[in-house]
Amino acid sequence: MTQANLYPIKFSPIFKEMVWGSESWDISCRPNEMGVIANGLNAGQTFDEYISQNKAAVLGTRLQNAECFPLLVKIIDANDALSIQVHPCDEGAKKAGSADTGKSEMWYILQPPRDGKLIIGLKPSVTREVMEAAYKNGTVEDCLNYLDVKTGDIVDIPAGLVHAITPGVVLAEVQQNSDITYRLYDYNRLGLDGKPRPLHVQEALDVSDFEEKIPKQVITGTTKKIGNNTITHAIKNQHFAIDKYELTEPYEETTDPEAFCIFTCVEGHATIGVVELATNESVFLPAAMGKYVISPKKTAVLLKSCVPR
Secondary structure, eight states: OOGGGOSOBOBOOEEEEETTEEEEEEEOEETTEEOBBOSSTTTTOBHHHHHHHOHHHHHOTTTTTOSSOOEEEEEEEESSOOOEEEOOOHHHHHHTTOSSOOOOEEEEEEEOOTTSEEEEEEOTTOOHHHHHHHHHHTOGGGGEEEEEOOTTOEEEEOTTOOEEOOTTOEEEEEEESOOOOEEEEOTTOBOTTSSBOOOOHHHHHHHSOOSOOSOOSEEOOEEEEETTEEEEEEEEOSSOEEEEEEESSOEEEEOBTTBOEEEEEEEEEEEETTEEEOTTOEEEEOTTOOEEEEEEEEEEEEEEEEOOO
């Protein structure tokens, strides 16, 4: 792989129609949802083919032995409520015999829900026994915690946190590259095939946080000014780190040769090199790419996602 092949990569979005709305999988490297490069010298090549040319240069020297690409980036548009759900951690997914890892994720609110609230966690004192009783008497929704959110808010959704997107939300989601979801409750509705969607009640109860270990709040992060730009270090865990870039002037960086990064434009427009990013678009930067400049068109807000040390 030559340096000419190491440039900001955009993929053709993978669109999915859901019973509650739609998703666009913008950065995806999965067997059944494989991204296809849309720009530059490698246009038409699948993501896994591109990676296989030089894993160290594309993924980074620290990630070259990774079994699978570690992240997945989506844009979610919810006309209706998603199911009340929870995801297992890596250990839980392995115990369940899943080929996927566990699933921790985060949300950036592009458009808030119609009632201004997301379902994040359970009410204090809701135990497993309380939740099991709620299934029997039809009061599951009374056990849920509601979080007020607005445009620009960041919400962390670690594995084990019961959660649901509510009607009217548009958001950017960065997550572990996993599609394992346990549905606790789905409002007794039918799927697109006209059949009830399956629930995974016992599995969900087994992995849910009933000890209130996981905070149920909007992330503020740590902010610093660099010239007229603002960088907020929002989330850092073992799976991903998320920084928020609020730009009013060009900003130069260099890729980390140990690990790739992804930028998702969540407000305004920007360019990275010659690649244009409109709102809700993402770009993948190979680890060995080197220097790049992010140039906002007037102003832009971007999320930078990477796998931390």
